[in-house]
Amino acid sequence: MKTYLDCLPCFMNQALRAGRIATDDEHKIKKLLDEVGKLIQQIPMENTPPETGALIYKKVSEITGNDDPYKEIKEKNIEHAMHLYSELKQKVLESDDRLLTTIRLAVAGNVIDLGVDKEFNIVEDVEIILHQEFAVFDYELFKQELKAAKEILYIGDNSGEAVFDKILIEELGKPVIFVVREIPVINDITFKEAEQIGIDKIAKVISSGTTAPGTILKRCNDDFLEKFKNADMIISKGQGNYEGLSGVNRSIFFLLKAKCPVIAGNIGVKENDIILKGKSNSKLPL
């Protein structure tokens, strides 16, 4: 997905939110906003938004001296989500369509996104999303690809969200490679949180190599690129991965809640809609 004009003020808003989480020093935050302001003119609109996101969150770390501003919030979100785990598993066991329920839970987990300016209540959001109609629902295609797949590449998104991803992965019944970011960026998942959640017990965890809050192929490492090219089935979680990968000529299932009006518009749905969007299983050149 390209950068839209609306993304430009949003970059400033993101910088302000992240700056405030990283430091109490207003002068540093002003310096951060000055730098992001100067950056605007250098943003090619054909770039995907997470490419700019990578630059912004790097500046947040450099200027505030805080490499992982969301550390405590991530831990709190993970703890809260893990506390819900048994109850959520029970919901899956009691449901008529277990796979679909775990897909819904994985979408519900996607509300734990600190890159967007939205409050969330994970308990309430789970209840809503368990009964919400999908705006895009390529479930038959998903089941077809899942049935045929020998191995699944699952691209993770936020840290707390991955507890919900774990529940879906456990239901997929196929070997899974779970992809994390290379470094902490916003509240996105890295090796550390994947281990904390125990994803490494049920999937092979690899880093995409990206330092952006989304998967940008030209910034990914060879190991990931090779697996991305050859995967039987790819599941991409969340907005940042959608922004990075929606323009890639490859069968990918995008599983997300459209929390931002620009992304909703790009998909052709309304804000707050939930999405299971697939493409036919073409392994075309990237």
Next chain:
Amino acid sequence: MKTYLDCLPCFMNQALRAGRIATDDEHKIKKLLDEVGKLIQQIPMENTPPETGALIYKKVSEITGNDDPYKEIKEKNIEHAMHLYSELKQKVLESDDRLLTTIRLAVAGNVIDLGVDKEFNIVEDVEIILHQEFAVFDYELFKQELKAAKEILYIGDNSGEAVFDKILIEELGKPVIFVVREIPVINDITFKEAEQIGIDKIAKVISSGTTAPGTILKRCNDDFLEKFKNADMIISKGQGNYEGLSGVNRSIFFLLKAKCPVIAGNIGVKENDIILKGKSNSKLPL
């Protein structure tokens, strides 16, 4: 009121909204956002936000070639407000406290503010504000000053809003000098719209000389400054004038709806609260 960190992303948002109203050319809008982005680093935080607003809206005009982007919207808002005039006057006649009702109507008119990112429905907003409790309500002081005043300086704000100001001015029962902006900025009122509404028939209309979306004394003309210094009573409408004048050591009645969280925080009220805020009648040096 000084510039807060939250104002900086808001300047970018304002530029985007104004740019889109001024032109359909996305390249020009990108250029505008580039320029506003570069401007961020030059903004002294001790400046009032409308001082930066003046620079931004000047850039909107320069880059898009449109000197009065809000012209059509202003005309539509004025037409709509004037259409309601008789009905509103009837509400005043039927009310127990006519002065208070006209004050409430003048606050209701303040929702017609295209500098903030809020939708409004003037008919619904009038009904709400006619019954809403004031968060700051210096009405007794207002009546005292009004009773003693020989002449009132009334600093206008938005164009459609001035139809509602007219109803209050008619109720004040004292000679009024109505102050407009020097040039079109957002949908703020200038001589042209004041005449269109007929304010010139019930008050003397003068320009403050400011090109900002708010009254900034150091940018005002001598005529206004002299009247501001000597006025028996000053009524300042809306957010932009509050931002410009709240730090001035002078008795001023601020009449507004706090539509922005930063301004609400500065006043010490909640967003969407309505305000009639006065200071004791000190004619201290400016």
